[in-house]
Amino acid sequence: MKIFLLLGAVNAFLAVALGAFGAHGLEGKIPEKYLETWKTGVNYQMFHTLGLFVVAFLADKLPNVGLVTSAGWVMLAGIILFSGSLYVLSITQVKILGAITPFGGIAFLAAWLILGYVAVKYL
Template sequence: MVLIAQSVGALFGILAVIFGAFGAHALKKSFSEEQLKSFETGVKYQMYHAILLIMVGFNFNLDTSQQKYMVYCFLIGTFLFSFSIYGLTISASKGRKWNFLGPVTPLGGLLLVMGWGLLLYQFIGRYF
C-alpha cells in the first residue's frame, strides 16, 4: 500500500505540473477568467494531495484498515475532485458543459475531508 500511495502521489504530481503548464499557456486563450481560476483550483488541490500521499507513504506503514481507507479517500477524492473540475471547465469552454460532472466535484471534496479526518484521527490516536 505504501508503494501505491507514493507512486500515485508522484503520478498526481507529474500531472499537476503538466496540467498547470497547460492551463497557464494553452488554455489561457480559450478560457474565461473564472474557468481558468477553477482549473487552477483543480491543479492546486491535485498537487497538495500528491505531496500528501508521498508524505503519508513515508510516515505510515499503511497496514491498518484505517490507514488504507485514508489513502483511498485521498486517491479517489483527488481524482474525483480535480479531474471533474478539469472536465467541467474544458467542456464549458467548448460550449458543451458536462453537467453530469457537477455532483462529482463535491463528492471528491467530501472524500478529501474524510481522508484528512482519518489523518487527524491517526495523530490523535497516538496520544490516547
C-alpha cells in the same frame, strides 16, 4: 507503502503538467472563469498529492494500521472526483459536472479526518 509513493509521484507530475497546460495551452481559449476553475483543480491536486506522500510515510511507519491506506485511497478518490471534475468542467463548460466536485471535497475531508484519527490513536 510503495503504492502511495508512486501515486504521489504520478499525481505531482500530473499536477505540474496540467498546471502548465492550463497556463500555456488554455489561456485565451477558454473563458477566464473556467481558467480559474482549472487552476483550482491543479492546486487541490497538488495539495492532496502531498497528502499521498504523508500516507506513504505513515504506511511505512505504521504498517499494521489499515486506516492509513484507507485514507490514501479516499484521498486519491478525492483527487479524481474533485480535480478531475473541475478539469472536465473547464474544458467542456457543462455546468452539471460541477455537481460531482463536492463529492471529491467530502473525500478530501474524510481522508484528513482518518489521518487525524490515526495520529491521535497510533502516534
